[in-house]
Amino acid sequence: xxxxxxxxRPVADISDTASKVVTLLSKMTIEEKVGQMSQLPxxxxxxxxxxxxxxxxxxxxxxxxxxxxxxxxELQQIAIQDSRLGIPLLIGRDVIHGFSTIxxxxxxxAATWSPDTxxxxxxxxxxxxxxxxxxxxxxxxIDISRDPRWGRIAESLGEDPFLCKSLxxxxxxxxxxxxxxxxxxxxxxxxxxxxxxxxEGGRDYNTTNIPxxxxxxxxxxxxxxxxxxxxxxFMASFSDLNGVPxxxxxxxxxxxxxxxxxxxxxxVSDWEAxxxxxxHGISVDRCDAALQACTAGIDIEMASxxxxxxxxxxxxDKFISISEVxxxxxxILTLKFNLGLFSNAFTPSTQKANVLNKTHLKVAKExxxxxxxLLKNNEQILPxxxxxxxxxxxxxxxxxxxxxxxxxxxxxGKASQSQTCLQAIKDYAGNAININYAVAMENSRSNxxxxxxxxxxxxxxxxxxxxxxxxxxxxxxxxxxxxNIDLPGAQEQLIEAIHKTGTPIVLVIMAGRPITLxxxxxKVDAILFAWHPGTMGGPAxxxxxxxxxxxxxxxxxxxxxxxxxxPLYYAQKNSGRPPSQETFVDMDSIExxxxxxxxxxxxxxxxxxxxxxxxxxxxxxxxQFSYTDIKLNKEVIAIGNAIEISxxxxxxxxxxxxxxxxxxxxxxxxSVTRPVRELKGYQRISLAPGKSQVxxxxxxxxxxxxxxxxxxxxxxxxxxxxxxxGDSSATLTAEFRVIN
Ligand code: NOJ
Numbered sequence: 206x207x208x209x210x211x212x213x214r215p216v217a218d219i220s221d222t223a224s225k226v227v228t229l230l231s232k233m234t235i236e237e238k239v240g241q242m243s244q245l246p247x248x249x250x251x252x253x254x255x256x257x258x259x260x261x262x263x264x265x266x267x268x269x270x271x272x273x274x275x276x277x278x279e280l281q282q283i284a285i286q287d288s289r290l291g292i293p294l295l296i297g298r299d300v301i302h303g304f305s306t307i308x309x310x311x312x313x314x315a316a317t318w319s320p321d322t323x324x325x326x327x328x329x330x331x332x333x334x335x336x337x338x339x340x341x342x343x344x345x346x347i348d349i350s351r352d353p354r355w356g357r358i359a360e361s362l363g364e365d366p367f368l369c370k371s372l373x374x375x376x377x378x379x380x381x382x383x384x385x386x387x388x389x390x391x392x393x394x395x396x397x398x399x400x401x402x403x404x405e406g407g408r409d410y411n412t413t414n415i416p417x418x419x420x421x422x423x424x425x426x427x428x429x430x431x432x433x434x435x436x437x438x439f440m441a442s443f444s445d446l447n448g449v450p451x452x453x454x455x456x457x458x459x460x461x462x463x464x465x466x467x468x469x470x471x472x473v474s475d476w477e478a479x480x481x482x483x484x485h486g487i488s489v490d491r492c493d494a495a496l497q498a499c500t501a502g503i504d505i506e507m508a509s510x511x512x513x514x515x516x517x518x519x520x521x522d523k524f525i526s527i528s529e530v531x532x533x534x535x536x537i538l539t540l541k542f543n544l545g546l547f548s549n550a551f552t553p554s555t556q557k558a559n560v561l562n563k564t565h566l567k568v569a570k571e572x573x574x575x576x577x578x579l580l581k582n583n584e585q586i587l588p589x590x591x592x593x594x595x596x597x598x599x600x601x602x603x604x605x606x607x608x609x610x611x612x613x614x615x616x617x618g619k620a621s622q623s624q625t626c627l628q629a630i631k632d633y634a635g636n637a638i639n640i641n642y643a644v645a646m647e648n649s650r651s652n653x654x655x656x657x658x659x660x661x662x663x664x665x666x667x668x669x670x671x672x673x674x675x676x677x678x679x680x681x682x683x684x685x686x687x688x689n690i691d692l693p694g695a696q697e698q699l700i701e702a703i704h705k706t707g708t709p710i711v712l713v714i715m716a717g718r719p720i721t722l723x724x725x726x727x728k729v730d731a732i733l734f735a736w737h738p739g740t741m742g743g744p745a746x747x748x749x750x751x752x753x754x755x756x757x758x759x760x761x762x763x764x765x766x767x768x769x770x771x772p773l774y775y776a777q778k779n780s781g782r783p784p785s786q787e788t789f790v791d792m793d794s795i796e797x798x799x800x801x802x803x804x805x806x807x808x809x810x811x812x813x814x815x816x817x818x819x820x821x822x823x824x825x826x827x828x829q830f831s832y833t834d835i836k837l838n839k840e841v842i843a844i845g846n847a848i849e850i851s852x853x854x855x856x857x858x859x860x861x862x863x864x865x866x867x868x869x870x871x872x873x874x875x876s877v878t879r880p881v882r883e884l885k886g887y888q889r890i891s892l893a894p895g896k897s898q899v900x901x902x903x904x905x906x907x908x909x910x911x912x913x914x915x916x917x918x919x920x921x922x923x924x925x926x927x928x929x930x931g932d933s934s935a936t937l938t939a940e941f942r943v944i945n
Contacts, residue, residue, distance in 0.1 A: 240259075241537045247272075263290060302614065306569050308568075310359045313573070327375070344380065351762075356683060386545035393431075459502040477507070492519070579733055626742065851901045864889070877912075
């Protein structure tokens with residue numbers, strides 16, 4: 206890998222902005238420069254004297270977590286009018302899946318497999334946030350997440366680099382618009398760089414050990430795509446990567462991000478991650494932490510004060526050069542110029558017309574509809590036909606809870622503005638169906654069964670028991686990991702109790718992660734997995750349950766049978782002894798004292814199957830689709846070229862429906878082992894019953910490239926298999942050969 210590709214580029218003309226930055230920089234004291242490198246939390250709707258003085262003195266360049274618009278304007282006013290150089294503030298906030306209008310959690314958005322929907326959600330979130338004075342969001346979160354125990358899987362885009370790359374690009378476009386300077390654009394932040402999703406044991410903040418080829422083939426591509434899509438900023442991960450915490454990781458932040466990928470925006474640390482270098486055991490004290498973080502490539506310290514307290518001395522003592530500090534501060538000032546803050550940093554307080562308006566709610570509902578994944582539908586119990594049932598029993602703590610359906614990272618959404626399932630079902634049913642509601646459990650993790658009796662009675666007297674269960678919002682998200690990912694509390698017992706009534710069960714699950722459902726799946730007739738669907742979850746789920754629209758979400762992450770299978774993801778390596786249906790042996794069928802080699806000697810478990818409960822990409826529809834006629838425009842392609850692969854998809858069912866057509870490949874023999882399947886293309890299409898469509902994919906050999914033993918990213922000659930279908934276990938297949 207050439208040491209510094211970016212320096213080989215022609216030096217850009219000094220633009221207007223660049224010359225303004227140079228001029229401003231020449232007027233700044235060291236203190237003011239270091240101030241720009243510091244980010245502090247707001248005072249929660251107030252401006253304390255301390256914060257006022259800090260801003261007046263130019264000792265802080267950005268504020269996070271202040272959402273009171275009047276206060277934000279006041280802060281900007283202090284920065285612009287009362288500080289010596291009048292430099293406006295960056296105002297950061299975790300606008301992760303909406304601001305006032307809450308869209309499905311990012312994992313749910315990933316289940317839409319719809320880049321347009323994801324872009325729209327980010328765009329509307331940017332509109333609402335910018336009208337509230339925010340100019341920087343700490344999103345998208347693009348950590349590849351293959352461990353459902355990890356609470357932060359909820360805010361991720363799932364397990365797959367290809368899907369994550371495409372949706373990350375859409376999110377960045379949605380937040381930033383065409384120009385950062387447009388009134389409703391906000392700066393995006395690609396986080397958490399890098400490898401955070403691989404935290405050992407799915408426990409937050411834990412160590413990660415990721416070999417470089419895996420890092421480059423799996424974890425880094427979404428970040429590289431974010432750079433290519435013009436993301437304005439990056440955030441370093443809390444985690445330790447191969448022995449060096451990301452916050453002090455020069456290789457990651459400088460060699461890769463700056464020198465290989467030529468990223469020119471600022472990099473912010475995570476919350477107090479700089480002093481945590483001492484806790485990691487890599488810095489002796491906070492001064493050493495500031496030195497290590499700054500020289501590794503952290504431009505802005507979030508929330509703590511190691512930079513402000515120590516960088517000045519470190520610069521004076523020549524541990525850090527002033528020219529390096531100037532480069533860092535230029536990046537921060539350039540962002541402020543690009544955002545148009547020097548022209549206008551104030552947000553009119555009358556401007557909030559767009560918040561939670563009809564368009565936003567409509568998009569939120571459409572996104573929630575597309576995100577719900579139908580996992581099971583026995584004998585087509587769904588959709589529920591309004592004319593065919595008299596009584597519907599709605600059961601469960603998540604049926605009528607506007608707060609919990611918003612999920613994690615929904616700070617600025619209000620429970621009272623959410624529309625719940627119970628409300629929406631009642632509105633839809635009118636007088637045509639009796640709706641009986643039994644909450645059954647105080648909350649999703651309650652172990653008390655006092656409410657079961659009422660729920661059982663309600664189910665006994667109903668045509669269908671609609672159980673709305675899952676995880677309340679606080680059970681996923683940052684620092685909310687679970688070692689057991691079954692339905693929490695007494696939910697399995699509740700399902701068992703309702704099952705015993707003999708009334709068919711439709712189970713809707715709201716959750717921030719895959720849930721292990723093996724113990725309940727046989728007891729229910731249908732399962733609709735709704736993630737945390739956000740403000741419009743109720744109306745979206747109602748439309749799906751009653752067949753106004755067919756489910757079309759597809760899993761962005763594998764659903765294990767049991768937590769012991771984790772990590773379980775579709776793009777596994779084959780190994781030398783791959784498991785198979787033939788070699789799979791259940792523990793109970795082994796004879797006592799059977800010889801060691803009595804089994805198939807392949808990679809299976811004795812006490813569960815090696816396959817997942819639901820594979821990546823899976824999701825049913827009310828209709829059915831057939832895939833036929835896979836065709837390639839050539840069977841041999843030279844590296845540097847593209848091949849066209851097409852398939853005929855037909856709607857052979859009875860409903861108008863969307864389908865997500867997925868293309869997977871396998872590189873059969875390579876210089877390093879390759880996954881058994883990799884997603885290389887997808888398209889969401891809509892088909893009326895009886896209609897067919899030829900879906901065409903163009904696959905360039907660049908998409909087949911991977912990091913080899915020398916860490917060169919290259920496609921290799923050889924045979925490739927390709928599959929197209931409705932999930933990662935697709936069987937319609939063809940092959941092609943790549944030549945040099
Ligand atoms: C810590 C989280 O890891 C990060 O994702 C978030 O943006 C910051 N806190 C700020 O809230």
